Amino acid sequence: MNTHEIKNKGKQNLNKNKKLFQNLKKFPSSYSDKLFSGLHAEVFDQTDCLRCANCCKTTSPIFREKDIERIAAYLKMSPGNFSEKYLKTDEDYDKVLKQSPCPFLEEDNRCRIYEVRPAACSAYPHTNRKNILGISELTLKNSLICPAVQDILERANKEIQSKRWN
Numbered sequence: 831m832n833t834h835e836i837k838n839k840g841k842q843n844l845n846k847n848k849k850l851f852q853n854l855k856k857f858p859s860s861y862s863d864k865l866f867s868g869l870h871a872e873v874f875d876q877t878d879c880l881r882c883a884n885c886c887k888t889t890s891p892i893f894r895e896k897d898i899e900r901i902a903a904y905l906k907m908s909p910g911n912f913s914e915k916y917l918k919t920d921e922d923y924d925k926v927l928k929q930s931p932c933p934f935l936e937e938d939n940r941c942r943i944y945e946v947r948p949a950a951c952s953a954y955p956h957t958n959r960k961n962i963l964g965i966s967e968l969t970l971k972n973s974l975i976c977p978a979v980q981d982i983l984e985r986a987n988k989e990i991q992s993k994r995w996n
């Protein structure tokens with residue numbers, strides 16, 4: 831799927847996925863955390879991010895100070911020069927990339943700074959986080975970007991459906 835197709839598929843399922851989160855609120859939050867962490871492991875076991883890279887092509891991670899220091903040192907730049915060259919401040923006052931796709935994305939979809947990439951890149955798409963219901967808006971937003979999130983939500987929907995009839 832290309833970027834456009836991923837976004838369209840996410841949009842088509844948006845209402846269904848909003849409903850999923852509403853339904854999940856009827857269960858203890860530990861149930862959702864366990865469900866998502868299991869599905870995250872299952873889906874990413876079968877996902878080759880190097881064949882996708884849609885997150886790196888379309889969105890920017892947030893760069894915290896520690897990320898900037900670490901990456902700048904790796905690139906043998908000063909943090910100030912790194913920020914000036916690659917980053918801007920967004921409407922939430924977060925430091926994000928000036929450009930998209932990410933300038934560190936190589937042609938073969940590898941990350942040029944993989945070992946020192948921002949913490950937000952390592953944690954993306956956050957589907958194995960604690961309190962998954964607390965970040966449902968973020969997960970819905972990521973369902974327009976990440977096919978693995980779409981797959982996780984599809985499997986979670988099936989799981990909830992099966993519970994209904996039992």
Ligand code: SF4
Nearest residue numbers: 879882883884885976
């Ligand atoms: S968008 Fe999702 S599936 Fe694609 S590379 Fe990023 S994390 Fe992997």
Ligand code: SF4
Nearest residue numbers: 886932934935941951
């Ligand atoms: S730093 Fe690396 S992992 Fe993060 S968005 Fe850029 S290419 Fe992707």
